[in-house]
Amino acid sequence: MFRAIAATQWKSTRTTALLAAVAAFSLPIAALQAARGVENAQMFINIVQGWSAGYALLAAGAGLLLALAAWGPDHQGRHVYALSLPISRSRYAMLRFGAGALFIGPIALALFFGALTVIATGAIPQGLHAYPFALTLRFLFAALVAYAIFFAIGAATTRTAAVILGAIGALLFAQFLLYTLDVDFNLLERVGELIFGNPGILSVFSGRWTLIDV
Amino acid sequence: MTFAIETKDLSCRVGRAFQVSQLDMHVPQRSVYGFLGPNGAGKTTTIRLLLGLLKPNAGRITVLGRAMPDEYAAVLARTGYVPERPHVYPSLSIAEAMRLHSSFYPTWDQRWATDLMAQFQLDVTRRVGALSKGEAGKLLMLLALAQRPDLLVLDEPTDGLDPVVRRDILAAVLQFVTDHEATVLISSHLVHELERICDWIGLMDAGKLVAEMPMQDFKNGIKRLRVAAAPDNLGTAPFTLLSRERNGSVEQWLVRGWAPGMHEYLASVGASVREVVDLDLEEGFVELLRSARQRAR
Amino acid sequence: MSSARALALLIALGLPQPIAAQKIRMYEQRLDSLAAAQRFAAAARQAYELAQRRDYTRFDSVVVGPMRIRATPALNSLAQSGADSVVASLKPQYGRALDALVGHVFVVRDEQVREGDRNASYVVIAEVAADGRELEPQVVVPEVGIVRNVLLSKTLRTLLANTDSAFVNWLHSTSLPSDTASSQAWLQARIDLLSSYAIVSRHCYEGDLAACRVALGLTPSRDPVMDWLSAAERRQIVHQLDDRYWVRMDREAARICYGGSDSTCAALLHASREFLPDPIATLRRSELFQLAMVSGGPGAMERALLTRGTPEQRLVAAARLPADSIVRRWLTLVRDVRKPSEDMSPIVAATSMGWILFCGALAYRSSRWR
Numbered sequence: 001m002f003r004a005i006a007a008t009q010w011k012s013t014r015t016t017a018l019l020a021a022v023a024a025f026s027l028p029i030a031a032l033q034a035a036r037g038v039e040n041a042q043m044f045i046n047i048v049q050g051w052s053a054g055y056a057l058l059a060a061g062a063g064l065l066l067a068l069a070a071w072g073p074d075h076q077g078r079h080v081y082a083l084s085l086p087i088s089r090s091r092y093a094m095l096r097f098g099a100g101a102l103f104i105g106p107i108a109l110a111l112f113f114g115a116l117t118v119i120a121t122g123a124i125p126q127g128l129h130a131y132p133f134a135l136t137l138r139f140l141f142a143a144l145v146a147y148a149i150f151f152a153i154g155a156a157t158t159r160t161a162a163v164i165l166g167a168i169g170a171l172l173f174a175q176f177l178l179y180t181l182d183v184d185f186n187l188l189e190r191v192g193e194l195i196f197g198n199p200g201i202l203s204v205f206s207g208r209w210t211l212i213d214v
Numbered sequence: 215m216t217f218a219i220e221t222k223d224l225s226c227r228v229g230r231a232f233q234v235s236q237l238d239m240h241v242p243q244r245s246v247y248g249f250l251g252p253n254g255a256g257k258t259t260t261i262r263l264l265l266g267l268l269k270p271n272a273g274r275i276t277v278l279g280r281a282m283p284d285e286y287a288a289v290l291a292r293t294g295y296v297p298e299r300p301h302v303y304p305s306l307s308i309a310e311a312m313r314l315h316s317s318f319y320p321t322w323d324q325r326w327a328t329d330l331m332a333q334f335q336l337d338v339t340r341r342v343g344a345l346s347k348g349e350a351g352k353l354l355m356l357l358a359l360a361q362r363p364d365l366l367v368l369d370e371p372t373d374g375l376d377p378v379v380r381r382d383i384l385a386a387v388l389q390f391v392t393d394h395e396a397t398v399l400i401s402s403h404l405v406h407e408l409e410r411i412c413d414w415i416g417l418m419d420a421g422k423l424v425a426e427m428p429m430q431d432f433k434n435g436i437k438r439l440r441v442a443a444a445p446d447n448l449g450t451a452p453f454t455l456l457s458r459e460r461n462g463s464v465e466q467w468l469v470r471g472w473a474p475g476m477h478e479y480l481a482s483v484g485a486s487v488r489e490v491v492d493l494d495l496e497e498g499f500v501e502l503l504r505s506a507r508q509r510a511r
Numbered sequence: 512m513s514s515a516r517a518l519a520l521l522i523a524l525g526l527p528q529p530i531a532a533q534k535i536r537m538y539e540q541r542l543d544s545l546a547a548a549q550r551f552a553a554a555a556r557q558a559y560e561l562a563q564r565r566d567y568t569r570f571d572s573v574v575v576g577p578m579r580i581r582a583t584p585a586l587n588s589l590a591q592s593g594a595d596s597v598v599a600s601l602k603p604q605y606g607r608a609l610d611a612l613v614g615h616v617f618v619v620r621d622e623q624v625r626e627g628d629r630n631a632s633y634v635v636i637a638e639v640a641a642d643g644r645e646l647e648p649q650v651v652v653p654e655v656g657i658v659r660n661v662l663l664s665k666t667l668r669t670l671l672a673n674t675d676s677a678f679v680n681w682l683h684s685t686s687l688p689s690d691t692a693s694s695q696a697w698l699q700a701r702i703d704l705l706s707s708y709a710i711v712s713r714h715c716y717e718g719d720l721a722a723c724r725v726a727l728g729l730t731p732s733r734d735p736v737m738d739w740l741s742a743a744e745r746r747q748i749v750h751q752l753d754d755r756y757w758v759r760m761d762r763e764a765a766r767i768c769y770g771g772s773d774s775t776c777a778a779l780l781h782a783s784r785e786f787l788p789d790p791i792a793t794l795r796r797s798e799l800f801q802l803a804m805v806s807g808g809p810g811a812m813e814r815a816l817l818t819r820g821t822p823e824q825r826l827v828a829a830a831r832l833p834a835d836s837i838v839r840r841w842l843t844l845v846r847d848v849r850k851p852s853e854d855m856s857p858i859v860a861a862t863s864m865g866w867i868l869f870c871g872a873l874a875y876r877s878s879r880w881r
Contacts, residue, residue, distance in 0.1 A: 041705030
């Protein structure tokens with residue numbers, strides 16, 4: 001059952017997964033290329049670290065697209081096929097979840113091999129070190145978190161999605177009201193800290209992402 | 215008589231305007247039950263309720279001896295379902311769709327699926343989304359039949375299909391019924407189609423089950439009579455008066471359960487039968503609907 | 512030559528085109544009047560500070576060992592706890608050197624600051640000069656930890672100021688260390704060495720102890736231009752300085768330098784010696800003493816401050832080790848210390864797993880499925 005679902009999900013996922021894998025493999029190499037020839041260690045680290053956002057964005061993007069692909073065929077058919085299958089709905093949701101999560105592995109692996117390639121070039125300046133395992137693991141967790149979030153949203157009803165959008169809209173409106181009333185309270189900043197700060201749901205995305213460090 | 219499907223006071227509101235209301239339905243086991251009704255009568259909604267795709271607001275549903283929607287997984291494992299619109303993922307090829315579908319049903323018969331494939335002349339490499347309406351209909355029927363279900367639920371399976379395809383599909387259904395002791399619930403608004411294969415009929419209109427009877431009774435028992443001098447009170451008539459229209463001195467009656475010797479009864483109450491008209495299935499269907507709507511008003 | 516004239520000439524030299532003599536005189540006069548205005552402002556500020564001298568006789572006295580504080584009665588306990596903490600934390604290392612605080616008085620007083628339509632209470636911490644002025648007052652919120660840290664910082668600054676100017680200039684820091692160094696410090700030192708513009712720092716990283724002594728300033732360099740830099744670096748720095756408008760380079764000499772004449776490059780840099788920064792941050796020198804705290808044990812900073820001599824002699828006294836041993840230990844730490852990657856930690860993993868499971872449970876329980 002899982003294999004069958006994974007096989008069908010692979011069909012709608014493979015292009016995304018392959019492109020993401022290529023991007024993941026290339027990112028560390030591109031970061032190294034950007035810093036090539038820089039002998040100043042601090043400058044080297046700064047340049048490589050400048051690609052931090054790339055890892056985070058790729059993880060988030062891969063998670064989002066794989067989650068969309070997981071539910072895409074069911075959304076298209078208004079879930080009639082899934083609901084008419086002789087398994088519990090929760091089990092079906094878990095099978096879908098597992099199948100999609102499976103495809104994040106190869107993307108993370110591609111990143112790992114990209115990192116190993118960087119190390120193999122020997123272009124890392126003296127005194128600096130590479131952390132391929134840590135970077136890959138973080139990427140994996142970040143992509144899985146993004147995948148889980150969007151998978152949960154995809155599994156929900158339209159009403160739930162509307163509630164979430166409404167909540168975001170209400171937050172923005174509340175901030176606007178505070179600003180208009182000259183109240184010195186940055187609501188968006190506080191919410192941002194809750195979400196991106198430890199142990200927020202997106203905390204894995206914040207902070208430094210760097211393959212090469214001191 | 216045991217029933218494969220039984221509902222009691224089933225009610226469900228769908229949106230603001232439409233609802234299925236106090237539905238009492240009985241589909242005998244091993245019957246081919248034709249579920250008739252005009253467009254928008256609630257047939258598809260009822261089928262979705264029976265299969266657990268919708269939750270009722272009130273009432274009880276029993277399918278294959280199990281309560282729905284609580285035991286949906288067990289029921290669906292023994293039920294083949296062909297929905298109104300194709301529900302299989304369009305990006306899959308036919309072979310992939312079969313592989314996926316078969317993984318959920320331990321009773322899947324691959325050999326028969328292959329035979330049906332040949333019978334329906336389907337190419338396994340073709341994508342589901344690229345199939346014509348007829349080919350998609352055949353595929354859905356193949357998937358439902360190859361499961362070897364105890365209950366086959368078909369929602370307008372031949373709607374919009376050409377006569378050749380319709381014939382192929384119905385032939386497969388009949389073959390299945392012949393070979394297996396399965397129950398078939400088939401909904402349609404094409405009366406003549408159902409006449410050929412069904413042995414029970416349920417007529418639905420505006421969310422209510424208007425009539426439910428063996429097909430034989432439906433075919434033979436509904437007559438239009440022209441009656442003169444009939445009293446208002448007929449007493450205990452041996453037939454069921456479905457509708458009565460006054461048109462001058464002669465009334466037009468629609469009756470169910472009419473038998474040849476019933477002229478005498480009418481004579482006993484002072485009425486006389488001027489004419490007895492046999493209705494074909496479609497006319498009977500229309501008359502039944504009309505009388506039901508009149509009663510509802 | 513008056514300073515105004517020198518400044519005027521400098522400006523004139525800095526301008527792209529030659530300037531007439533009368534304009535130099537005009538600049539001279541303008542600078543004279545600016546200087547006069549600056550002197551007036553400084554005098555006015557001094558007068559203001561003198562006028563702000565407070566009568567501390569009505570303040571409470573807080574005495575903890577050699578530390579003396581004048582505190583407003585309401586802040587007595589805050590000052591007391593701050594002083595207790597500072598003395599307790601410094602005593603093991605600084606010992607008798609703390610006695611230098613005896614002649615110094617600090618003040619901890621309240622200050623009301625208008626914020627919008629209300630008054631907010633703050634604490635002002637400063638050293639009180641002999642004439643009653645408050646030196647470098649710091650305004651902070653009345654929190655125990657913050658007050659303690661400010662008192663600590665001012666105490667260490669005072670202790671340093673009490674040593675000789677040679678040591679103060681060498682340390683180039685505003686205060687002495689209060690604790691041993693963290694691993695982050697060694698990592699930063701490594702970055703410093705590897706990012707330095709000067710070849711002497713890289714030689715140091717490669718293990719050349721003599722280069723380390725030069726980079727750390729333990730061995731005074733008679734000719735930094737030649738000791739710190741390679742020929743290529745000299746040429747590169749001439750180029751960088753040439754780009755800066757406030758450094759007036761001899762264009763012809765610069766051209767010869769770029770052509771490959773190292774002696775010309777060196778001569779240009781000798782003329783602009785004040786623009787050459789130290790090979791590595793002088794903060795690293797403070798870290799030598801933090802290392803000395805470890806090897807020298809309790810009383811290390813006491814020995815450092817009470818020893819009269821060169822910075823190296825103070826360091827040796829503090830660490831109870833030869834200078835080369837200290838430098839060797841420093842270099843070992845700088846080269847060998849590793850830190851775990853900031854990319855990943857058990858907390859990140861656990862948090863992520865938690866959210867993944869939570870979202871999975873949400874999908875599991877979605878109302879679409881019930």
